[in-house]
Amino acid sequence: MTAALCFKNIHSSKLEDCLEKELSSQSQIERHVYIDFLRVIAILLMFIYHVNMVFVAEWDWHIKNNTQSNVLMEVNYWMAFFRMPLLFFVSGFISCILLEKLSNTKFIIQRFSRLIIPTVIWIFILVAPQIYFERRLQGNDFTYLEFYKTFLQFNWWPNGNFHWLHLWFIPYLFLYNIISIPAFRFLQKFRGIAVLETESQSTLLLIALFVVIAIIPYTILSVHYPVTYDLIHDYARHSQFIFFVFAGLFSYKYKQIMLAIELNRALLFRLAFASIIAINIVRWNGLEPKNIWDNWLSHPMSWLYLALLNVNSWLWVLTILGYGKRYIKNGGKVLTYCNNAVYPFYILHQTVIVVVGYYVVQTRDDAAFKYGFLLVACFLISASIYHLYIRPFKIMRFTFGAK
Template sequence: MEKHVVDRSADGRFFYIDFLRVAAIVMMFIFHVNMIFVAEWDWHIKNVSQSNVLMEVNYWMAFFRMPLLFFVSGFISCILLEKWSSRKFIAERFNRLILPTVIWTFVLVAPQIYFERKLQGAEYSYIEFYSTFLEFKWWPEGNFHWLHLWFIPYLFVYNLLSIPVLYVIQRVGVKFPAAMSSKSVSYLICLFVTVAVIPYIWLSVNYPVTYDLIHDYARHAQFFPFVVAGLLAYKFKVIADFLEEKRAVFLRLAFLAIVLINVVRWNGWEPRYLWDDWLSHPASYLFLILLSVNSWFWVMALLGYGKRYLNRGSSVLSYCNRAVYPFYILHQTVIVVLGYYVVQTADSDAFKYVFLLVACFIISAAIYHLYIHPFKVVRFLFGAK
């Protein structure tokens, strides 16, 4: 089994990884604008009338947008750990991840909770609200949270865990043959996904999602295997090559899985709604397995097609790759603040949606281009290069 992917530019970039990282953040932006209008799911700001179509779009994207980001982060972490010492890696990750989380939780997250409370009928001023924010009582019971920034401290912890995991991968990897057949790689991938899915399913039915990092056991079981998969895909070229070779197979499997899932959903056959004691029925676990492997199918399909068709650089991609992290930090605050005013207008729902989609993107991009990108100190505060 070969240990180094060669599909990189002269300066060491894997352009398809950069492209997928940018695409995942753009999907997250669309996802969060959609959340104002989707039926069934609650969010910070909600339009009065809601859309089942946008609900289906978000339901689909929810399977792979975060797993794809965590896979990409594992891949990039492996590149950095190959170039840097562990000490430098930890220091760099702290500066790029923890400092922005602390700073922008107090500056950009607080307004989101304020406008959410305003829409719920709260009448206090922002100063009065902020005093409750500083009570550090966890939202939604209290007013303190990191909201969409949860991803960043989770990523920091996974980056730290990548150091010992990569050490084990390097020690075990030398025992693999220099080349492996597609059949052997497929067996290893099946084994890896099986080992990843089983504990996640058990934890997901026993522990709720908390987004508090410490007690979010099911989320860790869901996301960290994608980080490990990213480490493996970088270290062993045969894995990335296999995903590229079998990209159509994974796309067919992903499409089939989402169709089966929606047949169950749209007919009211979801186990938790069919039976009061749904966890005692074997069919429930088959459905949970289908939900889990669907995420893996979509991520592997995207990686395969990305490696095949998106592995070329451009000045636009380079700019976007630098911009997406500050854009991510900014975007939800822009959506919530602007959305607060837009949902209260008498305009049509279609106009509200298109306006928010376009305006929030332009505002977030403009803030980066005009106020973050030109200034080194501001870039540092946003964890940007």
């Protein structure tokens, strides 16, 4: 209801004029530059997020500095709402582009080679060192060879020493890509959700309705099913991420959706900003439902608060998309380079942060200096590894799923 009221101010003629211009422009041929740009930005935000994790207060991570920051924790709390949902939206959008060009079989083969093969390879090469240095910081003094024997016992971390850690995103993405195939083919066969193509007000109401439907499963399941990142039992997160994938799919197929988001970008930003302020007022004053009532799930206000958390994720993703769609028009060689580099960068970055961070957190330097050093050094190391050792060699590009 709130979302529907927010969209009332869009006039049908204005949206239809924009749609006509959009369909006649060349931007549709130019790989949707703003989507590529937002993909790069999302990965950079993830890099910052993981550097921050070394220093944030209250939250545990693989490598922690002795001096920690509540301010960085609040930054990460805000980013956590939209960094992964944005990536899954983009993946749904890009899946449509690929499915228009490829058969189902070729699409699956392409996705398998770019997602599953790199995951299998780099779990054993790049994930293992992260757990090793985490155990070292916890006081274990075994050699890397001794540790690696325990890694190959395949006992799931944190009780054991085997995991895919930050690479969890890749098999999840592969699963959602496969699910996208029948959804996309259905939309190809039944082209006309007519109201999305004719009535702008109805389109906006459908966007609001989609968000309402999307938040219900995760709001309910997140209470009962904690995050596992094991693909099989992560029911709550699947119920959240899959709707962002489908949102990307719908947004590609029906251009009017993105135009409505673009035209409402300022209003979406106001709502997103207001929602995170409201959430923090509740948090900072100890008013979260679980802190007030013993049987807090029996109170309607608890469910409203949980729904607000989920709406906040959607508002920030839609805001970012709206501004990206409006202002990012040109790509160029830099964006092309970054778009090719960002996936190998993602695979590399957390291992670099953990390994370098292991030595940095044990120094006596000021926390601010450590943070600045890690931010710059880990970015340069990850980017340099891509540029010097991955980009020039076909076999290395293949193992990292790069073009």
